Amino acid sequence: MARGLLTVALTAGATLAISGAQAAQAEVNSSRDHLVVYDNNIENLLPASCADGYLYDRFLAYLKKQSVSPDVFTIQQISDIGQLNAFTRRLSDELPGTYAGKIAIAEPGSMGYTSTCGKMKNQQTNAVIYRSDRLTYKGATRWRSDAPANPEKGTGECRNLTPTKTSQDRVHNIAVRLHDKLADKDVTVASIHWPTGKWHGPDCAGENISEANQAVDRLGGTLRIVAGDTNATTGRADWWNRARGYGFRDPIAEKCGGRVCTKADNTFGEHRIDFLLAKGGGGFTGVATVTEAMTGGKYSQHRSVTARVKY
Known part of the structure; x- marks a missing residue:
């Protein structure tokens, strides 16, 4: 099967965040034992005035009410580097800590359709956000998710999804290696987005978890996290069992007692x-x-997942 090309840059990078006023209720995580991690497909941070728009302010208000702010935040379907810069700046202004981010593609190609929100919805990719006052950037790797060779018909071996009708840069994944200055350990974090059913992406879920595992192993670190929108339930292409075989643990499954959870965890x-x-x-x-x-209303087309991940 075709493998995604992994390119690694183990060089220092410029941070993307600006410090600002801090929220009064939450505090930074001062524990050496764990990282506070969130994942969410933010759907381009669309305002409520747009088609499919949501009030993401609700989610930020929720974060402010938590006892500690995120150390790591993996996001999918962000529009471009400008939106990431604005979002990390806002996190720095409204939450304790200072935030930076690394994006899979700075200027994603057009999704190939007309959106009432224009560029905001037509451009989509993924990013890893981290608390730069605790975590320092050491390197990154990027790769494209797989779909069948003929993605519209769902035939052929799994290979990088590059259909001619759209850029599909939302399937361009990123993993970053970070040094935790407080714990004096390294952690690698990947933000993934696998192809939708339209492109028969779930048929290649097994290959996609294999490539995600290769990516985080290539960067290394004491702790390795893969988070994002798989567009595949736990039973598709045996990907979840493969992940378990690679050593990954699923906090939601452990909480609910099995691979298939209740509707509350959808x-x-x-x-x-x-x-x-x-x-x-x-x-x-x-x-x-x-x-x-928990947030007082819908804040994204997807729900966020969170855990304090122990070293």
């Missing part, structure tokens, strides 16, 4: 397709799927 409609997986660590606390009831 992250997109009737399905659980957003995951936070970790290996090399010591387990989890503070595990949750962030529901609309």
Whole structure:
């Protein structure tokens, strides 16, 4: 099967965040034992005035009410480097800590359709956000997710999704290696987005978890996290069992007692397709799927998943 090309740059990079006023309620995580991790497909941070728009302010208000702010935040379907810069700046202004980010593609290609929100919706890619006052950037690797060779018909071996009709840069993944100055350990974090059913992406879920595992292993670190929108439930192409075989643990599954969880843990409609997986660590606390009831209303097309991931 075709493998995604992994390119690694183990050089220092410029941070993307600006310090600002801090929220009064939450505090930074001062524990050496764990990292506070969130994942969410943010759907381009669309305002409520746009088609499919949501009030993401609700999610930020929720974060402000938590006892500690995120150390790591993996996001999918962000528009471009400008939107990432603006978002990390806002996190720095409104939450304790200072935030920076690394993006898979600075200027993604057009999705190939007309959106009422224009560029905001037509450009999509993925990013890793981290608390730069605790975590320092050491390197990154990027790769494209796989779909069948003929993605529209779902035939052929799994290979990088590059259809001619759209750029599909939202399937361009990124993993970053970070040094935790407080714990004096390295952690690698990947933000992934696998192809949708339209491109028969779930058929290649097994290959995609294999490539994600290769990516984080290539960068190394004491703790390795893969999080994002798989567009595949746990039973598709045996990907979840493969992940377990690679050593990954699923905090939501451990919380709910099995691979298939209740509707309360669904992250997109009737399905659980957003995951936070970790290996090399010591387990989890503070595990949750962030529901609309917790935030006071819908904040994204997907629900966020969170856990305190122990070293």
